[in-house]
Amino acid sequence: MHGNYYEATKRLEIITEPLAGDLSVDVAIIGGGITGVSAALHLAERGYQVALLEAEHIGWGASGRNGGQALPGFGAAQTKIKSLVGAEASRKLWDMSMEAVDLLHGQIQRFNIPCDPVRGYFHAAIKPRQVRELEETQAELAELGAPVGKLLTGADLRARLDTGKYLAILEDNISGHIHPLNYTLGLGLAAQAAGAKLFSQTRVTKVEPGAVIKLHTARGKISAKFLLVAGGAYLGALMRPIAGYIMPAGTYIMATEPRPDIAALIPGNEAVCDLNFVLNYFRRSPDNRMLFGGRVSYSTLPPPSLGASMLRRAQSVFPQLQDARVEYLWGGNVDITQNRAPHFGRLAPNMLFTQGFSGHGVALTGLAGKVAAEAIAGQAERFDIFTKIPHARFPGGRRFRVPALLLATTYFRLRDML
Template sequence: MTTALPAHAPSYYAATAVGLRERPRLDGSATADVCIVGGGFTGLSAALHLAERGRKVVLLEAKRLGWGATGRNGGQLHTGQRRPQDWIEARFGREEAHRLWSLAEDAKALVFDLAARHDIACDLTPGLIHALHRESEIADEKASLEHMRAEYGYDKLDFLSREELRAAIGTDFYAAGSRDRGAAHLHPLSFALGLAAAAERAGAQLYEGSPVKAVRQGRRFSVETTTGTIEADDVLLAGNGYLAGIEPTVEARVLPIKNYVLATAPLKNAAEIIPGNECIADSRFVVRYWRLTADGRMLFGGGETYGNREPADLKGFVRRYMLELYPGLADTPIDYAWGGTLAVTRERMPMVRRVRPGLYAATGYSGQGVAIAPFAGKLVADAIAGETDGLDIFSRIPVPPFPGGTLLRKPLMILAMLWFAMRDRM
């Protein structure tokens, strides 16, 4: 007897997503040009772009399309890579930094293009504010904005004084900040489901409830699930934080961590809190991020855990961070609270590359997945079609394994995360 597909996390996104429906499980064996493991932004974008090129594509999702970080994140479309450009320049040199910047701008543009071209209703809204929680960061922020204008010609950044920031985000908790008029926010699960529908229209076959047990390589790849097997010439591993046990060289380089989000009941004064309707992310290592939803709720993310257990009281766990910034919301009901798993790399730069002939991996977005993940899927699709320039740039980014391999990476990373979290509080 076939068991029912699992329900999505009890999130605001799942309750309001456009296009939410079940897909079939894989039943039996089949062949494909490309098999994609994972039904998030990366896998769905790759499926769409490959199918548009005429490739026979099969995508296997263990749970539901958009199940992981794709359907649970803050919905913020940031500019640039996860690391700031001055860090990238120091690490990789000026020319490579410009190449990575151009790719990041292309990634952001791709989201807008996909939403428009496929008529995806995902509440795509411009504007992002970066809030500084220490006065000592102000000089560096101003220098960074000037550097982005002078070096990269990016003129969509505006500095915000403490008073200007307070007026923009409705709290005086922060020292200053900046507004990015080129960034945006969206409903991530609706965006993912829009990509899924577009991929299916292009001819891709998408399966849910089909967890991959192993990927074996012979004359072709054999992707084995609990209910069938796909034989394919190429395989893309796009499961991000949910790829344990499939490919050791990838697993050793990414660490799954859990992050948490809530959504309040609709607010009567939502437009007064964030009058420009931007999303906001602060400068802490353990980032706090928030925005208003299309129906006027406060959607707030904050707090991480690094073990296997989630907090017993998810609403209370995140609510305390929100009330530090907005004590006036103390009596506002919390309608939704959920957690999810994302994947980080040691240096917070993504792992997007060909692992070996025919096997590709795109993972480790470290909180920058709304922009980079769909683009990574396109780059892999391009590379499979023989256009490797974009993938080659990402492939030159070193992604070292975590110390201690899969056995010790988590306890060592927990110690590092706790140190940075303590530094945030101090």
């Protein structure tokens, strides 16, 4: 069994070096995920001198490991967002999330990024309660003026998705899927071409705020007028004031061996996600493997017998995979907030942060980088709509964050089972 399927099917190489020596720039960015490289691109295109610092390599974090499902909206339902910020701001946030999906597809075209973009998605209901949720989603999308797909059941469902697991699926022609690592690398290359300096193997170990911010790394220092912190679930305690607002959780994906019969399971090549709290999400790869994601570990340690249990989950949807083999198995961390809405803000007037995408960041992170770049350039309106979303810390610091979340998850898991 191998590790990350995306690393094995990488189609772009990006040449980056560790920082060596001191450098002075307009903007420093911590984190080489989609947020960081998107911000670097947009800032460099505006003429700023940019240095992006990545502890490992570009796309090493969640951006190079995820399910590749690119959707509008947020980890929290739109009704929740509305209850948090009111009708007007929630409408603007929704529109920006739709823009995020267009931005993703626009950048892929503009920079010719070989990341196999596909539009087409199914939201799947396992229980009658979830069928009602799909109907509510349909009504909500209609109210928002978004294109609304059909609710498919019975033979119509089976013709589009060859499983008896679901009572209904909702078609969605806005969402879709991509190869997320190739996408991240493609954006990174575009950022470099625009003049941004990207450094790998360069962990920021200390940040000194001030009119000129100082970032310390093992082999050099960066001085910058602005900072964007985009370290996601991997930031740890570097920026203490924001650490307690997110909970890093491990989530996992497996890829089977390629099999021609897998194409017929999802003939239209849509991505699929069910509505359970600890959800299953899956799609097929261009070489006809089943990429199946799910499971959560709040310790961020992989659960025991992960490969076998992931395969069982896939087989519970597609018994046709009974004799399938797991060829790739990997995981990554998501940055969950208490309310599952993204957490953006400022640590100081010249220090911005984005985090808390809560497992819903493939499309939104690209826009996050763009609106952070706008804010640094002096147009903060759009960034500040995000900063209006109220957030609470996980109670009791990191040691107690896990038990609190586990309790909540156990409750929702039970609800999924009933």
